Amino acid sequence: MDIARRSELIRNKAxxxxxxxxxFANVEKLVEQEQGLRDYLENNYYGEMTYMANHFDKRLDPSLLVPGAKSAIVVLLNYFPKKVLSNETGLMLSKYAYGEDYHEVVKGKLAKLFDFIGAEIAPVQGRYFCDSAPVLERAWAVKAGLGWIGKNGLLINPKFGSFVFIGELFVDTELEYDQPYDKEHCGNCTRCLNSCPSSAFVAPYRLDARKCISYLTIELKGEVPEKLKPALKNRIFGCDICQDVCPWNQKLSPHDVHEFAPKQELLEFTSSDWENITHEGFTALFSKSALKRAGYSKLKQNIASVMSVDN
Structure with a gap:
């Protein structure tokens, strides 16, 4: 089977x-990203996410993570919801947390793609990831022709905007590689930078996670600093502000992934429901959700932080 046919079958299956x-992109060291990664680490923009300082070389060169890898198969999965959780009667979650844990959903699909390649294309060795390994996922998506990096640091696909999950499958099989996305379509727009209530953007393309609402409500182990609590508004897990204001996200088609559909109970949650949620209730509602990363105690802490401020 020639490379073109092999690539076509894999793309169609995906x-x-x-x-x-x-x-598809050929696996090689990401030379252009090296200085940016170094600056990010040297400025401690990662806060308490100390794992970001590990595996520097592997982040730049996946062949060190997946020996023998020749190709990166990069996929996107739209998660823009049909309905946004009310910000009038309840508190807000980032859209990516409405349904089941995206790590498991994306990797489950990648596992099927990997099995297909081995069974229908050729014997294959490789590994697949979704926000679960030291991989510069957005850089690989650009290299595979799937979009450009916006000034908020997120990948923007011309059709699906930035509300997409990125997954990658590194394999020891050669493919017909796509042209890297070499254009950006943000122009002079700075809506994402200007809209951040906690001023987390140091500069275009550079985020100080220590001020980011997503970091403060998920990764930060302690309580949100008093001076940053007003920036939370009614957000208790993650933040979508810099995506919500993006012109490329204004006319999106909602996803059709049933695993990402929120439970009806969650759609009807009020501020009172959130304040009174028990550990048992949290487990029942979010046992398969990305909210597990923050955990019950952190969520309650975030709710208390939001309620302590007169918005």
């Missing part, structure tokens, strides 16, 4: 599995 887009 789309049939429900992925929104699929691209």
């Amino acid at each position: 789309l049939s599995l429900g992925f929104s887009a699929c691209g």
